[in-house]
Amino acid sequence: MLNYMPDEPNALPIHRRALAGAVLPLIGLAPLPARAARVFRFDQSQGRLEFIARHLMVLTSTGQFSRFDCELVLDPEKPETARVAVQVETGSITHAYPGAADLLRSPAYFDAERWPLARFSGRAAPGGRIEAFELAGPLEMRGMTQPVTMQARLSRRRRDAATGAEIVDCTARGDVSRSAFGMVADMAATGDRVQLAVSVSLVIG
């Protein structure tokens, strides 16, 4: 779960209650006045970053990155100004199948030793709404940079049973072509399109 970070340099000095008032009207849940941009920072302890590969067109397998940092700047009044910056440690791959993580770290895939970091910085496309908006920008991986578009959305607000806090779930999904990053191993077994998926719960009140 992710808390608003008021001490973040890029964050505007806005009270958390104002955050709730700003996000909720735009997801159609409460008629509270919106204010301005907020900065959410989260990592693997609060969020989840997965990649989903397809095999033989009918099967899928899912892996995760266990170390990453994400900064999401969200102005609920102006979703078209939302932006995100993500940094991922490519060597932090985990996969349920024994040996798969080592294979994915190898030079044939992420080449984690040579390229230990992957970065994505995206900005919202015009015309988006807070419950469904696009974040488009460059993804840098294996020393190559390609444009990627993530489809982001915020869910309905809910109350966390453990903490009692009001939260909304934020997810973003987007496809990348692995061959565009020079990742061409096992193309007969694994498709070129790999889906990236980020999910996190945002504390809004």
Add this chain to the structure above:
Amino acid sequence: MQAAWSVAQRRLHWAMAALVFVNFLLALVMVALPLSALLAKILTYQLHKSLGLLLIPLWVWRLWLLWRRGRPAPITLPGWQHNAARWGQGVLYALLIAVPVLGFLSAAAAPIGVETVFFLILPIPHPFPPDQALYDVLRPLHQGAAWGLVVLALGHGAMAIHHHRQGLPILWLMWRGR
């Protein structure tokens, strides 16, 4: 009680025996294949799952035929051998259904979460989501039951050959029907 095994019963018997042994060998191969042979590994896993699933309707069909048509009169054997054969065949029938069902359930519980698609054509929904704790129970059960099935089937075959060499028609009854 019929005079001999029907053609369908005999064909099912040998088809299931072949499926069990082929699938057992396939399991050894698929586990041993390195991830560098990813395509072969995925294909052998899916083929193993598909052949295993095929055993389930064949087992139902076989039991239905046994119920409908019965079996030939038992060959006269010493009492303990007769009892051992009956118990062995009962356990074989139980393992023939337990192994594929446990295999399917362990595929469902496997944390990797790869779907089961029958011969890469027909998706078979898993009854529950991946669950590591459940997988840790089901996987060794499936494996142990599979080894038990193969060992018992080999013993069953060895006894049939033994009786055949003694002049008893057990093997012929299942091979030619009489």
